[in-house]
Amino acid sequence: MxxxxxxxxxxxxxxxxxxxxxxxxxxxxxxxxxxxxxxxxxxxxxxxxxxxxLFEGLVRFDPEGRIEPALAVSWSRVDPLTVEFKLREGVRFHNGEPLDAEAVRSSLESFVDPAKGFPGVGLLNSIERIEAVDARTVRVRTRFPDGVLLHRLAGLVTILPPRAAAEMGEQRFATSPVGTxxxxxxxxxxxxxxxxxxxxxxxxxxxxxxxxxxxxxxxxxxxxxxxxxxxxxxxxxxxxxxxxxxxxxxARIVKKKTFYTVGGSLNISTGPLRDLRVRQALNHAINRAELVRYDLLGNGTPLATLSMPGEIGHDPELVPYRYDPIKARRLLAEAGYPNGVTLKGVVKAQGERTLRIVSPQLKRVGIRLETQLTTDATVIQDIQSKHWDFTFGGCPDPLAHSFFIQSIFLSSVSPYSLLHYPEYDSLLRRMVETLEPAEQHRAGMLLDRFMQQEALSIFTYQRIKTYGVAxxxxxxxxxxxxxxxxxxxxxxxxxxxxxxx
Missing domain, CATH: 3.40.190.10 (Periplasmic binding protein-like II)
Incomplete structure (x- = not known):
């Protein structure tokens, strides 16, 4: 090295x-x-x-996305709304402060309090209260039964030393961080x-x-x-x-399938995408094999929905929309658009290259795109600034659960979503509130099938990430x-x- x-x-x-x-x-x-x-x-x-x-949470993901202990050695559900965590003994922060329940409580509260400004706070809104029971025991109480709580904690929340954070202040802590x-x-x-x-x-x-x-x-x-x-x-x-x-x-090449896809949200309340046939035409017009070849140079696999193999809720029996431009043109004509249709959308920078490949495919069947490029810093403002037919961009899954990308792109309460579909929201809520893992997975597969049946997004691929390694x-x-x-x-x-x- x-x-x-x-x-x-x-x-x-x-x-x-x-x-x-x-x-x-x-x-x-x-x-x-x-x-x-x-x-x-x-x-x-x-x-x-x-x-x-530098930092750790109560739990974390192993390399395959499974929950494993981190600063908590064990956890148990006290009741449908409460999970109790037992902390690892003898752990100290890098500055020598001991890890205890008060450190966990104060850290979690700083993440879930909207006034504190954590950008992912909306994904933690199920958490109602954190209680330090004793020095080694913490209880997290939620507003509703939350079957995704451990994934939220593993992907979003880390524990900070309360004394150092207070003494250093936010500005200094941001450039000289202290964790476990x-x-x-x-x-x-x-x-x-x-x-x-x-x-x-x-x-x-x-x-x-x-x-x-x-x-x-x-x-x-x-x-x-x-x-x-x-x-x-x-x-x-x-x-x-x-x-x-x-x-x-x-050097050599190392490859790994990752929880990363490119997709977006469709406005099905007004405009051409209100018609299911137009949404189906959109997906039948995409040649996913060609997309993987030219966008990823072969390092990807076509997807049937926004969920990916390995995520909770993914239905492995679903197959991607078949590339069928003839059917796509027929569906557009049946929907009242024999001469095609123009769709206006906001495109995040991470999805721009993908859309440059998709756009000519859509144009061949009569779907024309007018787009505005946006960034992470301005995407919410741009989405809310005017009427759009679709959004499009890349999205990783830091929670290792199909809930994350679906809630970002499709939930009616997400600032990134154009979709307002009560039946979809109900199915998503059902998956989240199911506590038993096998039942939650089945609820997720039901949601997966509904998403594909209703063509609620532009479905593309799962990325195979390519690393160069010594x-x-x-x-x-x-x-x-x-x-x-x-x-x-x-x-x-x-x-x-x-x-x-």
């Missing part, structure tokens, strides 16, 4: 040799540095990848990198890498660094770089797309590229 030269930090060509640093993991996960390292102020995949090395995680904050060189050091007192054992450095570089500089042996992991490897990496002496690093990717890096380790053997997991 190696450190980057100052020239490479600045995005310039590196011309001199790079000093090797054994035990250091150099990783590129994003071109841009985060705005904050305070988990109460962020809600994004890239930020969270850094933060979950496997790595400690070591420094932030603005515009260049964030450094984390191994926590020697971590409750699960000190990580095998003594330091992690997150570098913020343009994509091509990330690839150059990987090929030269200066970067160990590139998490968003472009498909155009795959062949170069496969031929590289230093041959002397054993990297453990995660189905959420946000890996826990303490699970990765250095080794001497140089393995061949493995199959998609």
């Amino acid at each position: 190696t450190a980057l030269t100052a020239a490479l930090f600045l995005g310039l060509a590196a011309t001199s040799a790079v000093r090797a640093e054994p035990g250091v993991l150099d990783i590129c996960d994003d071109e841009y540095e985060p705005v904050t390292l305070d988990p109460r102020r962020e809600f994004s995949e890239k930020n969270h990848t850094i933060l979950q090395q 995680g496997p790595f400690l904050f070591a420094g932030w060189e603005k515009g260049r990198n964030i450094r984390l050091d191994a926590n020697p007192s971590y409750w699960a054992g000190s990580p095998r890498f003594r330091r992690i450095v997150f570098h913020f570089l343009p994509v091509e500089k990330q690839v150059e660094g990987l090929l030269k042996g200066e970067i160990d992991i590139v998490t968003e490897l472009p498909g155009t770089a795959t062949l170069r990496v496969m031929k590289s002496e230093h 041959k002397n690093v054993e990297f453990v990717p995660a189905v959420t797309g946000m890996p826990y890096l303490h699970l990765s380790y250095p080794h001497e053997k140089k393995p061949e590229a493995g199959p998609v997991r």
Whole structure:
């Protein structure tokens, strides 16, 4: 493992040799540095990848998206509205503060209080009250039976040291964070990198890498660094770089199916999409095999709905809408649009490339698109600014549950949704409020079938994420797309590229 030269930090060509640093993991996960390292102020995949090395919640996901213990060693349901957690003993924050029930209570309250400003607070609105029963016991009470509570806590909530958070203040804490995680904050060189050091007192054992450095570089500089042996992991490897990496002496390809799709919300209250036949035509007009080939260079699989294999609620028996442009044109004509139809939509930047491929497919059957590009910072304002027929964008699933993407795109209470469909909302609520896992999964499959039957979104694909990884690093990717890096380790053997997991 190696450190980057100052020239490479600045995005310039590196011309001199790079000093090797054994035990250091150099990783590129994003071109841009985060705005904050305070988990109460962020809600994004890239930020969270850094933060979950520093912070932990009561529970977390394993690499396949299953709930496992973290700061809580066990939990039990006291009644339909209450879950009790028993805390792990002997855990201390990086500043030496002990983990106790009061720290958990104050942290959870800072996430669920709308006045505190956590961007994902709407996904935690089931939580009514947090009670510190004793030093090692916490109870979380919800407003309704919440079968998704553990997934909400694993994907969204981390525990902060109350004394340090109060003494440091929000501004300082955002640039010098303190958690209980496997790595400690070591420094932030603005515009260049964030450094984390191994926590020697971590409750699960000190990580095998003594330091992690997150570098913020343009994509091509990330690839150059990987090929030269200066970067160990590139998490968003472009498909155009795959062949170069496969031929590289230093790096290999690692692939992992992730909970990530591209889709959106349809306005079925007014306009052409009120008619089911138009929504069906929209989906029959999309050649998903071609979409996967050109958008992902083959690194994806077509989807029948917004849910994905491995998520709770996914129905494996559903098959994607068949590509049938003749049927799509016939459905449009039957709906009263023999000359086609024009749809206006808001497109997030993450979905722009996908829509550039989809748009000509739709145009061939008579569906014309007029779009406005938006960003994460302005998407809600843009959606609410005028009448739209659809929204479109990429969406990961940090909760490892079909509830998340469906609630973002389709729930009538979501600020990202154009859909107002009481029957859909009722089915979604039924899944969420079902506590028994097998019954909840069946309720989710019913919702999945309803979503496809009513063609409530533009269904596309599940992404297979492609990583470039140094041959002397054993990297453990995660189905959420946000890996826990303490699970990765250095080794001497140089393995061949493995199959998609």
